[in-house]
């Protein structure tokens with residue numbers, strides 16, 4: 001390897017250095033820093049013999065290009081040495097459904113956290129059910145007592161921490177220990193922490209999913225998903241994604257790679273600002289509760305501190321009971337917080353939510369209206385001023 005190949009890197013690099021250097025091969029790309037965007041289907045073979053033998057590094061666009069290889073190499077490196085391979089999906093939701101379909105068959109049973117991302121739940125209740133795969137939801141606080149929910153046909157446990165909207169933490173190592181003793185695989189939605197802040201494979205996870213739409217992309221301009229697998233799960237995942245025909249267009253792959261290079265510096269700011277805003281909100285008289293596992297007051301804080309190395313920009317709050325029009329006035333008065341779904345981009349967002357209609361293993365009765373914030377990369381003082389204006393509007397409307 002020549003000096004600038006990117007393939008000849010020193011051992012024991014830290015994650016931030018991997019983010020910048022992994023998956024680069026300037027020697028192969030005429031000296032350019034970034035991998036080119038190959039728009040490709042057909043790969044031409046030099047001879048009939050080569051074609052018959054499918055000989056060559058690349059065989060067909062769907063099976064990978066130098067553009068997808070660059071991102072796969074980078075992501076595998078960032079997931080750590082226990083990661084055997086990474087598959088891509090055209091959205092986070094497609095990554096979730098692919099992970100589930102790759103591991104489960106008719107007659108199987110899966111345990112899914114009650115705090116799971118809601119569309120994952122909808123997939124279990126529609127497609128998995130139709131295929132004869134049964135789902136049991138468990139309380140995210142269950143820990144090793146999850147053992148009592150296993151059946152002879154339980155093949156997988158699906159964890160997500162912190163929980164979607166409500167931010168419950170789970171004892172993933174304890175759950176994984178039970179699952180592995182029972183011969184089940186552990187899948188995780190690791191979108192919130194990313195591999196930088198939660199080392200999924202080192203904590204017992206076999207398949208780790210990310211909605212790349214969020215922090216990997218980081219700019220609210222792509223739909224993308226990743227599924228990383230350890231040695232045990234990778235052959236099945238790889239065969240399934242190839243057979244299923246899953247692939248992602250090269251422009252989105254390129255944007256994901258580009259986003260990945262700055263993931264660490266963006267997350268640092270998201271983390272710092274979100275903690276500041278969460279702390280500020282926790283001291284407001286209008287706020288009943290802040291759900292953010294990195295706050296010492298959070299019930300999941302001990303687990304977060306033990307297992308995670310950072311927190312990101314997403315958290316929720318519960319307001320003290322007020323008329324709905326006052327909640328709407330609060331949200332409508334915000335000018336820096338966009339009203340919209342998704343998160344993980346550079347911009348701040350807020351949504352209103354209510355988990356009470358669909359949770360089944362737990363009860364969602366937070367004691368007041370609930371809001372979820374994504375803290376973006378704006379100046380945190382400006383964001384807090386915006387929230388102050390929101391609270392003024394809330395009081396005016398409540399009168």
Ligand SMILES: *Cc1c(COP(=O)(O)O)cnc(C)c1O
Nearest residue numbers: 091092093117189191211213224
């Ligand atoms: C957004 C999200 C997804 C789905 O990702 P899309 O790219 O929007 O399909 C999955 N899991 C979590 C936790 C998410 O927040």
